[in-house]
Amino acid sequence: MRMRAAVRRTLVLMWKELLELKRDPRLLNIVILAPVLQLLMLGYAATTDVRNVPMVVADADRSVASRQLIDRFNDSPYFTVTHVVTTVDQVDPDLTKGTAWMALSIPAGYGNHLGTGVPQTVQVIADGSDSNSATIALGNATALLAGYTKQLVAARSPAAAAAGFDARIRIWFNPRLESRDFMVPGVLALLLVVVTAIMSSMAIVREREIGTLEQLNVTPIGRGELIVGKLVPYAVLGLVDVVLVIAVALLWFQVPLRGSLALLFVLTLVYLLTALGLGLFVSTVSDTQQQAMMTAMFFFLMPMIYLSGFVFPIANMPRVIQWLTYLIPLRYYLVIVRGIFLKGVGLEALWPQAAALAVWGTAILGLAVARSTKRVR
Amino acid sequence: MNTGADTITVDRLTRRFGDFVAVDDLSFGVHQGEIFGFLGANGAGKSTTIRMLCGLLLPTSGTATVGGVDVRRDPEGVKRRIGYMSQKFSLYEQLTVDENIRFFAGIYGLSRAKFEERHRFVIEMAGLEGRGRSLTRDLPGGVRQRLALGCAILHEPPIVFLDEPTGGVDPLSRRRFWRLIDTLSAQGVTVLVTTHYMDEAEHCHRIAIMHAGRLAALGTTSELKGLFRGRSIVEIDTGNPVMAMRVLQDAPAVEKTSVFGTAVHAVLRHGDDDLAELRQRLTAAGLTVGAIAPVEPSLEDVFLDVMDRRAS
Numbered sequence: 001m002r003m004r005a006a007v008r009r010t011l012v013l014m015w016k017e018l019l020e021l022k023r024d025p026r027l028l029n030i031v032i033l034a035p036v037l038q039l040l041m042l043g044y045a046a047t048t049d050v051r052n053v054p055m056v057v058a059d060a061d062r063s064v065a066s067r068q069l070i071d072r073f074n075d076s077p078y079f080t081v082t083h084v085v086t087t088v089d090q091v092d093p094d095l096t097k098g099t100a101w102m103a104l105s106i107p108a109g110y111g112n113h114l115g116t117g118v119p120q121t122v123q124v125i126a127d128g129s130d131s132n133s134a135t136i137a138l139g140n141a142t143a144l145l146a147g148y149t150k151q152l153v154a155a156r157s158p159a160a161a162a163a164g165f166d167a168r169i170r171i172w173f174n175p176r177l178e179s180r181d182f183m184v185p186g187v188l189a190l191l192l193v194v195v196t197a198i199m200s201s202m203a204i205v206r207e208r209e210i211g212t213l214e215q216l217n218v219t220p221i222g223r224g225e226l227i228v229g230k231l232v233p234y235a236v237l238g239l240v241d242v243v244l245v246i247a248v249a250l251l252w253f254q255v256p257l258r259g260s261l262a263l264l265f266v267l268t269l270v271y272l273l274t275a276l277g278l279g280l281f282v283s284t285v286s287d288t289q290q291q292a293m294m295t296a297m298f299f300f301l302m303p304m305i306y307l308s309g310f311v312f313p314i315a316n317m318p319r320v321i322q323w324l325t326y327l328i329p330l331r332y333y334l335v336i337v338r339g340i341f342l343k344g345v346g347l348e349a350l351w352p353q354a355a356a357l358a359v360w361g362t363a364i365l366g367l368a369v370a371r372s373t374k375r376v377r
Numbered sequence: 378m379n380t381g382a383d384t385i386t387v388d389r390l391t392r393r394f395g396d397f398v399a400v401d402d403l404s405f406g407v408h409q410g411e412i413f414g415f416l417g418a419n420g421a422g423k424s425t426t427i428r429m430l431c432g433l434l435l436p437t438s439g440t441a442t443v444g445g446v447d448v449r450r451d452p453e454g455v456k457r458r459i460g461y462m463s464q465k466f467s468l469y470e471q472l473t474v475d476e477n478i479r480f481f482a483g484i485y486g487l488s489r490a491k492f493e494e495r496h497r498f499v500i501e502m503a504g505l506e507g508r509g510r511s512l513t514r515d516l517p518g519g520v521r522q523r524l525a526l527g528c529a530i531l532h533e534p535p536i537v538f539l540d541e542p543t544g545g546v547d548p549l550s551r552r553r554f555w556r557l558i559d560t561l562s563a564q565g566v567t568v569l570v571t572t573h574y575m576d577e578a579e580h581c582h583r584i585a586i587m588h589a590g591r592l593a594a595l596g597t598t599s600e601l602k603g604l605f606r607g608r609s610i611v612e613i614d615t616g617n618p619v620m621a622m623r624v625l626q627d628a629p630a631v632e633k634t635s636v637f638g639t640a641v642h643a644v645l646r647h648g649d650d651d652l653a654e655l656r657q658r659l660t661a662a663g664l665t666v667g668a669i670a671p672v673e674p675s676l677e678d679v680f681l682d683v684m685d686r687r688a689s
């Protein structure tokens with residue numbers, strides 16, 4: 001009897017919440033437009049692919065062989081040779097002005113010595129002011145040179161090639177070398193937590209601000225009923241976002257999904273609960289919507305983004321901070337979402353992360369219930 | 378003052394916020410079926426008292442019972458016996474009239490049959506026939522207040538707390554609202570209501586005047602007016618009330634003065650024997666003076682008098 005009354009109150013609260021959400025003119029923007037636009041934007045921006053790097057070549061050799069090498073660079077999608085000069089000091093102005101990010105220097109006699117056994121050194125100079133891009137571009141250049149060398153050797157001496165020349169560059173899990181395939185699932189994870197946590201952080205504090213919370217507090221509604229009644233409607237909206245965002249990742253960015261879509265969906269739901277629980281918890285401890293927004297953003301979401309491994313690799317963090325990252329749900333979900341998308345692994349590999357998320361979600365929801373008092377002390 | 382039959386008993390109730398004492402050692406009782414008014418300046422502690430009595434705020438010390446239930450020990454028990462309209466607006470503006478009623482009926486666990494009956498009652502008392510589908514946001518203030526009252530008493534509580542229910546509402550709507558309060562009281566419902574309007578206060582069976590967290594005066598309207606026994610009030614018609622007040626302040630017979638509409642009220646120390654002298658003083662100061670007549674003290678006179686004496 002008691003239970004039935006509690007269930008009824010919870011359902012009535014959900015119904016009311018959905019009605020209010022439905023009539024909120026900002027809803028469409030927050031739930032649909034913002035996440036999709038952000039995923040599109042971040043999906044394009046948060047890519048570490050460095051393509052069409054402008055390149056200047058100092059060709060002191062001017063032979064057929066040197067021209068072949070230059071063409072090789074120019075034909076690659078990663079480089080565009082802007083112009084060719086003769087000596088190394090002539091590349092300087094281009095690098096300082098930024099019209100070229102990279103320079104290739106081919107020594108005189110390169111063509112003549114090729115194939116004679118005399119080791120040839122070509123020099124690659126990169127503008128290090130954007131060290132990230134430089135490292136990636138250098139990697140691309142190295143790979144290109146290695147491939148080219150292997151080809152040259154094979155052409156002149158098939159035996160040597162067969163004997164096992166190896167460029168020793170291998171790419172795992174992301175053979176298309178698309179950093180977008182790696183980034184988009186991460187952006188998806190980020191977006192879901194930001195949108196749902198911020199949305200639900202408004203849920204209770206909004207009523208506190210308007211004054212209706214005090215009205216609710218004189219009714220028989222229980223604290224758990226309040227939290228669950230608020231949680232479920234926002235979970236429904238979160239689910240809409242999940243479907244939307246996964247659809248954009250698969251259909252628009254064509255990120256290959258190697259694992260199970262159903263598993264991805266279920267684990268994303270668990271992740272959603274942690275984000276919603278976090279938002280509701282913030283909502284119970286805040287006095288105003290603005291305060292809730294700030295608390296959610298600066299105390300929870302920002303540290304989460306920085307410490308999750310999304311921006312900086314966890315392996316490179318100091319030991320203490322590494323321990324701290326275990327407190328961050330995004331950390332677990334990143335492993336899950338990348339694992340399912342890129343490696344195609346299943347629950348047998350991901351259960352620790354799934355369990356961590358479930359524990360986290362339960363704990364934060366429990367805290368939210370405990371914090372939402374019906375009487376001010 | 379506290380008889381055993383009181384439905385609300387308040388005993389040395391105190392609430393602090395940090396060092397600040399918002400409600401200070403408050404004691405009184407409210408009879409069943411009574412309309413009990415709470416008067417007091419902004420910040421006097423009226424809302425704080427009501428929130429403690431509704432089980433929304435824990436008292437720092439002292440006790441209170443509402444409907445026989447201790448507010449400190451069983452706030453949820455109190456909540457089952459009361460209806461409460463907070464000072465802030467307490468309906469969902471994005472919901473329609475019907476949806477608001479349905480929501481609160483659901484939260485209070487009304488049966489289907491009961492819901493139909495109460496829904497009809499609320500629509501009728503709020504004067505919302507045929508407007509069930511209007512968004513609450515679009516209703517005029519007076520109608521919204523009546524609807525809010527209806528939603529607060531859907532579960533037919535025997536005790537109702539109304540915190541400034543008619544703030545910002547036109548006089549006609551206020552009168553209509555008070556007819557509802559009278560009806561409730563006639564049905565035996567106890568109503569504790571705060572207001573800043575003196576005409577509303579006159580309507581209460583008894584009035585408590587709060588000042589800085591303390592109970593400054595308590596009684597029926599006529600009991601409160603008895604505070605003026607031995608003194609008298611004259612109303613002075615004059616073209617320049619401000620100037621007249623300044624002149625009167627120097628008259629030895631005058632205890633104090635206040636503006637009352639376009640006239641001046643002067644409280645005289647011993648009877649109305651000095652009226653001629655007052656007129657003389659005023660004309661001597663170059664003021665045109667109309668009638669000077671003794672008047673019954675109004676509740677406003679009482680209120681201002683109590684405030685003054687508390688402040689000094």
Ligand SMILES: Nc1ncnc2c1ncn2[C@@H]1O[C@H](COP(=O)(O)OP(=O)(O)OP(=O)(O)O)[C@@H](O)[C@H]1O
Pocket residue numbers: 394397399417418419420421422423424425426464
């Ligand atoms: N939560 C709180 N924290 C700190 N101070 C508070 C709190 N609630 C009320 N106060 C203070 O307690 C005092 C009494 O407030 P209260 O709202 O009870 O006054 P009131 O008589 O209802 O006034 P009004 O006529 O303006 O509604 C005020 O000075 C107010 O600032």
Ligand SMILES: [Mg+2]
Pocket residue numbers: 423424425464540
């Ligand atoms: Mg108040």
